Amino acid sequence: MDFAEWLKKFTSVKTTLSEPMKKHTGYGVGGAADYFVECFSVRDLRETIYAAKAFGLPVKLLGNGTNVLFSDKGFRGCVISLKGLNTLKTENGAVFAACGVSLSALSGFCVKNGFTGAEAISGIPATIGGALKMNASAYGQSVSDYLVCANVLDGDKFKTLSKEECGFRYRESDVIKGDRAVLSASFAFPKKDSLTVKRLTEEYRSRRKDSQPCGCKSCGSVFKNPDGDFAGKIIDEAGLKGLTCGGAKVSVKHGNFIVTETGATAQDVYTLVNEIKRVIKKEKNVILTEEIEFIGEF
Numbered sequence: 001m002d003f004a005e006w007l008k009k010f011t012s013v014k015t016t017l018s019e020p021m022k023k024h025t026g027y028g029v030g031g032a033a034d035y036f037v038e039c040f041s042v043r044d045l046r047e048t049i050y051a052a053k054a055f056g057l058p059v060k061l062l063g064n065g066t067n068v069l070f071s072d073k074g075f076r077g078c079v080i081s082l083k084g085l086n087t088l089k090t091e092n093g094a095v096f097a098a099c100g101v102s103l104s105a106l107s108g109f110c111v112k113n114g115f116t117g118a119e120a121i122s123g124i125p126a127t128i129g130g131a132l133k134m135n136a137s138a139y140g141q142s143v144s145d146y147l148v149c150a151n152v153l154d155g156d157k158f159k160t161l162s163k164e165e166c167g168f169r170y171r172e173s174d175v176i177k178g179d180r181a182v183l184s185a186s187f188a189f190p191k192k193d194s195l196t197v198k199r200l201t202e203e204y205r206s207r208r209k210d211s212q213p214c215g216c217k218s219c220g221s222v223f224k225n226p227d228g229d230f231a232g233k234i235i236d237e238a239g240l241k242g243l244t245c246g247g248a249k250v251s252v253k254h255g256n257f258i259v260t261e262t263g264a265t266a267q268d269v270y271t272l273v274n275e276i277k278r279v280i281k282k283e284k285n286v287i288l289t290e291e292i293e294f295i296g297e298f
């Protein structure tokens with residue numbers, strides 16, 4: 001029995017062979033994953049990870065794909081999409097969100113139920129899992145601000161991590177340390193009237209539209225901000241806005257965004273990232289480090 005047959009026999013996941021990752025990532029580029037598995041339950045996620053390991057397949061978990069660049073050569077292993085794990089509810093006064101819930105859905109839920117604390121992050125196109133891994137934040141608000149705990153799968157054990165144990169830092173956390181999978185999270189958002197929450201959410205979304213390229217394929221900020229500075233500003237000052245490599249281009253609206261056109265390749269993005277780093281090192285003596293993650297061979 002091969003891996004796909006095993007999954008069919010023992011789980012309810014949806015498995016696709018040779019699935020192009022360009023269909024599942026912000027840049028809309030990237031080659032095929034040998035196995036693309038969509039999970040809809042925690043049990044199936046655990047079984048899939050277990051089986052992939054038993055079949056000797058590398059595993060990559062995927063939320064909304066807005067911080068990852070898959071190589072054009074694809075991924076020789078199993079990509080597990082978690083967007084099907086999307087329970088969102090209140091539980092003992094806290095908001096419980098499964099790892100595949102989008103921040104947009106979370107913020108919509110907060111508007112409807114009168115919770116404050118997710119207005120500024122509402123426009124980040126992330127899932128809870130990806131956002132917790134990256135400690136996603138915007139306009140001074142972070143996904144971890146009101147986090148009570150995160151439930152994770154650590155090997156074959158279920159664990160609950162306190163906020164402190166998650167070790168949140170700028171665009172980093174310990175939540176997935178040791179290859180843990182984030183399963184869900186609970187948030188203690190304070191109550192606020194729905195109309196005010198709605199108004200604030202709309203204000204933040206409109207601010208985002210004014211400063212970032214909209215309707216383009218991207219993974220948001222490519223580089224982390226160096227201490228006390230902004231990567232976008234540095235790239236802008238170096239005159240790199242509009243710089244192009246194949247179908248990838250430094251956004252003219254926001255220097256820290258690379259946007260892609262139809263026909264772009266992952267290699268175009270990768271080459272452009274390295275060219276930006278080279279120029280910024282030479283002209284500004286600043287070493288930029290990537291916020292986006294490269295997956296596979298470049």
Ligand SMILES: Cc1cc2nc3c(=O)[nH]c(=O)nc-3n(C[C@H](O)[C@H](O)[C@H](O)COP(=O)(O)OP(=O)(O)OC[C@H]3O[C@@H](n4cnc5c(N)ncnc54)[C@H](O)[C@@H]3O)c2cc1C
Nearest residue numbers: 063064065066067099126127129130131136137182219220
């Ligand atoms: C237009 C645009 C605007 C953006 N604006 C912002 C912003 O304002 N602030 C900001 O911080 N980011 C921003 N981003 C970047 C991006 O949305 C964040 O990094 C986000 O946290 C990625 O979430 P994701 O679900 O897409 O993760 P993915 O890209 O799918 O995955 C990212 C990483 O998390 C891992 N992962 C995903 N889910 C899980 C899980 N359940 N368990 C364990 N590991 C997991 C993946 O394996 C991968 O290593 C923006 C992106 C875009 C395209």
